Amino acid sequence: MPFTIAVIVGSLRAGSFNRQLAEALIRLPAASGHEFTFADIGSLPLYNQDDDADQPQAAKALKSLVSASDGVLFLTPEYNRSMPGVLKNALDHGSRPYGESCWAGKPAGVMGTSLGKPGTAMAQQHLRNVLAYLDMPALCQPEVFVQWSDDLLTADGTVGEGSHDFLNGWMEAFLNLVEAHPAAK
16 A cells, blocks of 8 residues: 655755665665655744644645655755754654644654764654654664765666665565554544
8 A cells, every 4th residue: 555655854955965865775676666845943943832722834834744644755965973953853743742643653664864884863862852852753764874985876766786686675664554553634
């Protein structure tokens, strides 16, 4: 059965490696037939609890996208050994007001890429801590800490030969998690 997946990239940079990787992931054979929609987290204002009674339109749009999805795919760079503030801000908006979280029960896939060899390990761990609190079952294995290199993606934006099978297998595992944990829409 085809799934609807919300894609959240924790980098707003025009040439974001994580955005490029996300776009390549959804072109893998395992992703074929499924619908992937990128969330716009860059237009979210900073979360302010005073706005809970009437959330900003960008927050409503994010919550609507996630609520209508079967799962969420997160790609995050590592900023100062943690996830970027824009990603945490999106998580906060989606979880509020209290009792109206769009995240609860949504299966999550977490990965990321960076220039450094440690990859996005610390950012992913911090993100996983938040996802656990938000009641999102997350794919635990295989973990993916991708070091960005010139041959990670081909000139046409697909996953290169050296990483293709591994990342396609990861996508299969994520979609199996989505199937195993049907989320309320």
